[in-house]
Amino acid sequence: MKSNIIPTSSKQSGLRGGRALLVGAGLALLASAVAVRYKTQQAEMKNPPTGRFIDVDGVRLHYVERGHGQPLVLLHGNGSMTRDFELSGIVDLAADDYRVIVFDRPGYGHSERPRSTIWSPQAQAGLLHQALQKLGVERPIIVGHSWGTLVALAMALEFPSAVRSLVLLSGYYYPTARLDVPLLSVPAVPVVGDVLRYTVSPLISRAMWPGILKQLFGPAQMPQHFEEFPVWMVLRPSQLRASAAESAMMIPAANTLSKRYRELKMPVIIRCGEDDRIVDAHEQSGRLHREIPQSDVVLTPGIGHMIHHLVPHQVMEAIDQAAKASQPARVVSEHVHRASTHLN
Template sequence: MAFPQIRSPSFLSDCLVAFRRYPAITTVAGAATLVAATALVNRKLAKKALRDNPPQGRFVNINGVRLHYVERGNGRPLILFHGNGSMIQDFESSGLIDLAAVNYRVIVFDRPGFGHSLRPRNVVWTPEAQADLFKKALDRLSVQRAIVLGHSWGASVAVALAIRHPSFVEALVLASGYYFPTARADVAASSVPALPGLGDIISYTISPILSRLMWPVMLRKVFGPRSVPEKFAGFPKEMAFRPSQIRASAVESALMIPAASASSKTYSELDMPTIIIAGEDDRLIDINEQSVRLHDEVKQSKLHRIAGAGHMIQQSATPDLMAAIDEAAAETCISGDAAQRSAEA
């Protein structure tokens, strides 16, 4: 007995028919599928980055914020705050932690949203908000007074800590900081992943891809005019490509100018020894508009311009930054002796 042949349309034929009938719907569905697939891939890569780079320090929970920190050495407390988009491994790979740990009790935090620290969205993480958070964390670690160093965006946090908790900060070391508001076209572009809703989609899809493509260009800019040192290979760049860290970095880019505007009204209040250090050839920040101007406003400050260095002086001029820390420590001793002689008189 012969059965009639039944011809079933192929999947490709179905797609062609659907596209002809509903081109807009089909295009949207295809785009949504691509976005979902890209997000899944980026999520898997982010999980792999965490597996490949487990926490090297400990955690402290403050007001629901889980902060990761590394502590090393003994002596006077020295707190290090990294810049935007970075994490503890920046200072670690530079060798600064090991250098400083010889004479200091070094405590380095992953700031909220970076490395292994969380960044809850119910808080606008301005420099002031971060300063208050770290003060509570340091109270928990039984640190009563400390020398505080901040690099780039971390310098804003260091200044905020000194303004809001002056009795805690013995001295400041401010490296490659952005202190006064200026017109920055690059800030608008890098802030896109911080947009509500759309920013999350971008952070989980396009941004990780673009970040990987732009990584060599970005390194040349922040390290220039010097080449990227071999030791920076220890920096876990895949951690920086995670959607959560990309969003945290974008938010800090968006906050940079308004934060500088607010902070610039407080610099006259800084009365502790302050060492300002910056690379002469910084391609990211105009040091004449920033570090030099800050030096003019802060009476207790000293300025060091590092010839031939760029923005990443903690990497390319590590001995100079270590010398600035020692200078800040020495200045606190001089200030303390002068205060004691004044009290005795």
């Protein structure tokens, strides 16, 4: 009869192996944490705030302001910051005719994001509305890109008399099945997400960055000016948490807001790349246009998610169209249009 007794020497060897594995994993996490901390400090030193700060309800918001004229507010997407709009050229182009205000949304760039608040589109809309009131901004044109379109829509729905018109770029407006959401949301999970954000998540994200850019810009090539984008600023643990939280919130936020789109009365100008790899242009932008009578939509073929970088002059034309539109708005389009493939 065979014995099931494991020799003491084998048990001790197994225990030693397990301890060695735990020690090795701990040292690897420690090394990752040191590297992430160094990269974070280096990124913040190289990219100090270029704008001003305003305190609203105990939240310190960073914003960049340029130009004079009709107020124009720019809201960046998930995982981004004010630098995104600056690099695209939109800020320089718009500052000739508009008072341009670009916010770092809560948790991004140099803006705070208190963990005591669930920063839904409605919560961000309320905060930014108060910020604009403090800045003396009345009835601005609101431009939102990607996740920023949800905040722009929330502002228009919650404070309709305070918004002149909307320009929505590459937005996600209706709930759909998204396989990427569970993966992208992990860094926002309490405890486990906190550990990952300060150790391996930034390093993994940096290794994936070239592939992420192909998804964002494809099928077009990434413009050379985007090489100046401060990658490590968006990979900091604090910003990764904001980004993950918004990924988790995206589907329910779109579900809630989509029930109210017909309440919108101001002009709505919709622009997107027809070949967007992040959101389906026809399913999202095309559907929104059909639901809002006073909207105008253009789908540009050969263009991906980062439309403001690839065709900035088309975006400026949309902003000018929003500025000229009267209120109550006239119906500016009855069909989905396709823009030319010319890249500015």
